[in-house]
Amino acid sequence: MQTVTLAITGMSCGHCVDAVRRALASLHGADVRDVAIGKATVSIDPAVVTIDALIDAVEDQGYTVSRS
Numbered sequence: 001m002q003t004v005t006l007a008i009t010g011m012s013c014g015h016c017v018d019a020v021r022r023a024l025a026s027l028h029g030a031d032v033r034d035v036a037i038g039k040a041t042v043s044i045d046p047a048v049v050t051i052d053a054l055i056d057a058v059e060d061q062g063y064t065v066s067r068s
């Protein structure tokens, strides 16, 4: 497992936190550890899911993820 923290812009309230959490939790191989306004921490199995897939899932909800 690998732990990934995403920096997310565009989140402003609890609904955003829920939307991001749901988007990440829907991915196979991803285990959501923590979501707060502006960031999400996820444990992933790199053989199953990529960081790009995490980013795409969050950005599909209308937020922007900065890639470090």
Ligand SMILES: [Cu+2]
Pocket (backbone or CB within 6 Å): 011, 012, 013, 014, 015, 016, 017
């Ligand atoms: Cu919101």
